[in-house]
Amino acid sequence: ANQGQVFEAFNMAKLWNLPCIFVCENNGYGMGTSAERSSASTNYYARGDYIPGIWVDGMDILSVREATRYAIAHCTDEKGPIVLEMMTYRYSGHSMSDPGTSYRTREEVSEVRQTRDPITSFRELILNSSLITPEKIKEIDDEVKKVIDSAVPKAKACEEVGPEELTTDICLNFLEPSIRNITPWSPLKHSRLAEQFIK
Template identity: 50%
Template sequence: MAELLGRVDGASKGLGGSMHLYKKDHNFYGGIGIVGTHVPLGAGIGLAHKYRKDGHVSFTLYGDGAANQGQAYNMAALWDLPVVFTIENNQFGMGTSARRASKNTEFYTRGDYIPGVWVDGMDALAVKTATAFAKQHALQHGPIILEMDTYRYHGHSISDPGSTYRTRNEIQGIRRARDPIEHVRNLLQEHSFADSNELKRLENDIKKHVTEEVEEAKRSPPPPLCYLWKFVYKKGWGAKLRNVELGRGFIQLPS
């Protein structure tokens, strides 16, 4: 939460924001600002897992827009890398529907020499089952593609209202028919795992927890000005920026 607010206590010290969340000690290697370029990086992580023989799998997630780039499939298949290429197909890129941007919108078939599976991405149990299957397949046979068929209710970003290229009736219709949270809620009640009062208590507790995390994140200060240079060079201040030695001349670093 602190990273999303650009605060120094964030996972990337407030320097990454939503596009560069990163937490290596949790095996989360973050997002990349350039669309689709993290796909070959995910294959590289898969190569590291295979080299180390650690029994781990690289899950590389990207959207329907980035699926048109298709990097790294060949190398992953050629070397039988333990990679699960996971396409989050939410039907729209930045204001353009998948049908207008992709000749073949059955993304799970696009691997050619890599097997693919279509998954109802709005069904939590389907996602759990498919993910477990894909992990075992990747460990035994190499890469696999999962197309998670889902839907986004809101715009792609703050500059996208999300309602200029589709109708509000379409959005509400999907929400009523396929909302994943409501689906889980109904399953829990239908099979007597929880009643409505218990689920309401859980929901209130979670909202309270999120509110507390937001307030804690707000108390964290922004990164200091010196961070503009601190993580640019490998070590020390001896490097030069446009032929001017840092810390001298007209470039003054804060203490």
């Protein structure tokens, strides 16, 4: 969120009044550096200046749903771009080489997991509101586990996706036959796969 291309994108989106929803997933850290140490202002949703922004509790499923609904309506009403800052939390490290414990304590991670986890919080909300029974939740959990157990071996058996996937469905109407400067060996062709699902 601190890099120049973000502000360039904000500028062009507003200049052309594009129906663009910018989502800032704010987990409080940029790799291992806290937002407070790297940002003069941590109100990322307000950085668009000429673009409206909304701060959203990204750990609350219903808040995310409603903010997203509002942002979609804003864009489809041709009001231009909007910024959503989703405040969330990263349980693990930034990458394989980051244990995630050198800049925060295990107690901090554990407390967030126990008190603010979006899945368990939503589960408690719908149980306490009598929208679902514990038995039904167990039934759903069991069904999801079956789907995952079935999908994992299929995914592991799939061939690696080729570089041509990089240029699939990135443009609605192609202005050029190929995309330049993304591979050192040869340009890749534009391709459309989504049309078969849209019709």
